[in-house]
Amino acid sequence: MSGKNDQSPRFPGVPFALGAALLFGATAPVSKLLIGFVDPWLLAGILYLGAGIGLAAVHWGRASLGFANVEAPLTKSDLPWLAAVVLFGGMLGPLFLMFGLSLTTAASGSLLLNLEGLATMVIAWVVFRENVDRRLLLGAAAILCGAVLLSWNGEGLSLDAGGLLIALACLCWGIDNNLTRKLSSADPVQIAMIKGLVAGCTNFGLALLVGATLPSVGLIFSGVVAGFLGIGVSLVLFMLGLRHLGTARTGAYFSLAPFIGAALALLLFHEGLTPQFIIAGLLMAFGLWLHLTEHHDHWHDHGILEHEHAHIHDEHHQHHHDEPVTEPHSHWHRHEPMRHKHPHYPDLHHRHGHT
Template sequence: MDHQHHSHLFPGVPLALGSAILFGASAPLSKWLLGSVDPWLLAGILYLGAGIGLALVHWVRPLIGLERVETPLSRPDLPWLAAVVLFGGIMAPLFLMLGLSLTTASSASLLLNLEGLATMLIAWLVFRENVDRRLLIGALAILLGAAILSFDGGAFRLDPGGLWIAVACLCWGIDNNLTRKLSSADPVQIAMIKGLAAGSTNVILAFTLGAAIPDVTIIAAGAVVGFFGIGVSLVMFMLGLRHLGTARTGAYFSLAPFIGALIAVTVFREAPSVSLLIAAFLMGIGLWLHLSERHEHDHEHDPLEHDHLHSHDDHHSHVHDGPVTEPHAHWHRHTPLRHKHPHYPDLHHRHGHG
């Protein structure tokens, strides 16, 4: 059987970076929309746009010959999905919209780096995912950059908008780590359910609290931003989790604030302050440290049985009764294996370290 050999950076890193670019662009665009719509209602529109758009993708795939080969959600996945919707789909976007309404788009975009830090710390401290010194130093550089944005007249403080954004990042950090439990299932199906459930909830709550119906062009613009900046971004993020693990996907996702800040400065003509430039420099160093990490050692794979989309490679050497197309998904068993190669804590490398 021919095994495929790919770089440990592919496809996880491009997926995580693509997710970051789309999400980063959504922050300043949402800031622009906030001038015409209630923050809570906008959070609902963004997620409904993601959910409806992905529902169309989910429905159209078989009609255009794209057979769905991903593993569908199962009953044990439902509690994790409910928690993901609560933290990442309802609480976090509400807090982000409140924060964006009280601070500048460029500062808000860079403060979103705290999501990557929260994601990594929870993965490290709670889920015991391996995080080495290089990743920690990179995280410290990102934290220093975010802290510099909090200085105002020589006093260290966060304005109310920054505090709301920090809370949103904590909720997303929890969401990202819980999503790891679902990373082997169909990401389009998961993101679709999350978008529809979270979006509907936020829209209903916003109207209950007296939000006015915005112009149809604002609704359409919000839906498009939500589809790409939340829906497609979330699908790519989940695929990144599958290949990189939670901490590293969160680290690569730290590019998102740079994209948002760049759009805020160039499109919305926000003046780049000295603190913004220093923060961007420090965060750039942190991102480079994350991108240049190489993790390689002798490791042993214990017997494992699970169901996910895969191609036959060094970790999938099982046989089939008949011909199969690649990639494909089915329940399969991994036999014990010991080898050495560059890897991340993906679906097959969640081993401990001494």
């Protein structure tokens, strides 16, 4: 292969997934700065509204400014998946988390939140049959162990009613992450915008209903900006990662978010560097190295496939256009049967089974 086909299968999926983890991880210390002045439930609503409003500005602004949108639009067949994503990830997950945190200790809640990454990967491997080998399992286990160690403060894990609700929230987000893969060929800005607006309005309204008071305009603006970057842009990057890497691998990279948040907290709050942090960092670095050095290369068959998504004319896209086109572009196209061998991940075109 040559030219466009020489591009590493890690690019751009891995940078997208790591970028999502970086931005989402940064929201933790930023939220910690705001939480002393804003009701936690209301802050969740403000963050999601910030994501939705910011991405709405991007979605409609690019058209008004004359920037071409190369992504595939949502279709009627996407709506059931979108509704499920909004329900599980935007509404049920945050609600279970808020009620759970009110009924259990902060230490237990912090530990249990690591179940999201585990739920995401297990559902991807068991339900959706994504390819996994011992190397990937070991890497995922190292990353998750590092995340657990990072949030452990010696108080132990409490599986009371609050803990069960937090575990249920993580299950909802694991389902959400896997269902979002079904939408990964469509415009991620449009999807994240809808999810942010629905989830933000829901949490914001419920928080006010139970007695939360509005903070100052400055604090609201800070929360909106943090939500746009840490939830909105992060979610867009996460969905682009899903498109190129599949759910399990994107979920594993995204599990680095707690370490990123803790590292930023060291800088923001001048917290001491502990042996616990160093060991967690080494575990996560080892897991990341195992995933980055994965080499999945074998002969595989592509069946007939028709779909729409942003693409360039690479080895998998050899269709003809009557008129000159720019790349990338998006349109409905057909893939003819093909058999070949090259390094790949379970992206949009490589979701085949393995024996």
